[in-house]
Amino acid sequence: MSAQQPPVKAVVIGGGSGAPVSIRTLLDMGCRTSSIVGMIDDGGSTGILRERGGVIPPGDVRKCILAMSADKKSAFARAFSHRFSYLDDHALGNLILIAFAEETGSFSEAIHICEYMLDARGHVFPSTLQDVKLTGVTADGRALEGEHVIGDSDCHMHTVSLHPADAQPHPAALNKIRQADLIVLGPGSLFTSIIPNLLVPGVVESIAKARSREENPAHTVFVCSLADMQGETWGMNCYDYVEALMRHGMEGLLDYVLIHQDAGGDPGVTGFFPVIRDYSDSRFQTRGRRSGKVRRVDVSDALVERIAALGPVPIVRDLVDRERPTWHDQRALARAFGEVLAQCRLPQR
Secondary structure, eight states: OOTTSOOOEEEEEEOTTTHHHHHHHHHHTTOEEEEEEOSOOOSHHHHHHHHHHOOOOOHHHHHHHHHHBSOTTSHHHHHHTOEETTTTTEEHHHHHHHHHHHHHTOHHHHHHHHHHHTTBSSEEEESBOSOOEEEEEETTSOEEESHHHHHTOSSOEEEEEEESTTOOBOHHHHHHHHHOSEEEEOSSOIIIIIHHHHTSTTHHHHHHHHHTOSSSOOEEEEEOOSEEOSGGGTTOOHHHHHHHHIIIIITTTOOEEEEEOOTTSOTTOOTTOTTBOOTTSGGGOOOSOOTTOBEEOOOOHHHHHHHHHHSSEEEEEOOBOSSSTTSBOHHHHHHHHHHHHHHHTOOOO
């Protein structure tokens, strides 16, 4: 990066296990990267701590801080992600975040301390610091409540809502979005990791403001999932993902969509999905969580054309990690981000 070209300011909106892939990729590309994380997690260790202690959910924050870590193999980074199977499977990082929040009286300060301890290369910001919950309506019209229940839905979601709807946004999160050059949504769980951030008042408006700057307007990119493992999006194709984002505030605000397709050009190739089955067969249209099952997110020329008709530019590439077939490959993702930056005429390393 030359002295005349400041680093690209990137913001990743999401959480869970997906957003860290984008975070690490952008950091390795030399981008000045921040992460905006939703606060609706109510499952696993986080759910137990939230129920018993009434705390702000730390799980997704912990994962994103770890993604920012300068050395993820350091003793502290490994300890931060360590889980105690004999103590409700709590992650040590969750307990540390809560402990610092209680000792300092500030969850934001707890995040800053943990970033310092992990030598984080960027910063993590909750989209809100209020106690919020997620509700939703499935495609077949049933109301669900709670992030964990929605993720386990036996039918994909149509809409989700945040309660309270007027939750106070975290000012620092909105400020980072407004200052960003590149705003990345995902990858990750669409209805429980990405969209909940968009529902916080001021987030979508901040995205719009960043894109409308007269000088160096921001560009947005959505990294579409390459496989489904959760009921919340089960059976949705790439167009459905994009359309759902637009239904939740991103209409007219999405510039690019990164979509995975096997390099052989056959979207039906399943060789890298060892547990996948043909779920077009009616015998497999079962209800309930698809534990241990993986289903590719369908992509075709017709679906890509429909996405383009909505406004964003689709970029279709082979993005799968061959060793972890439900994950995006960081090198492939970096190349795709590089294409986006080139089209935006934003500087790269």
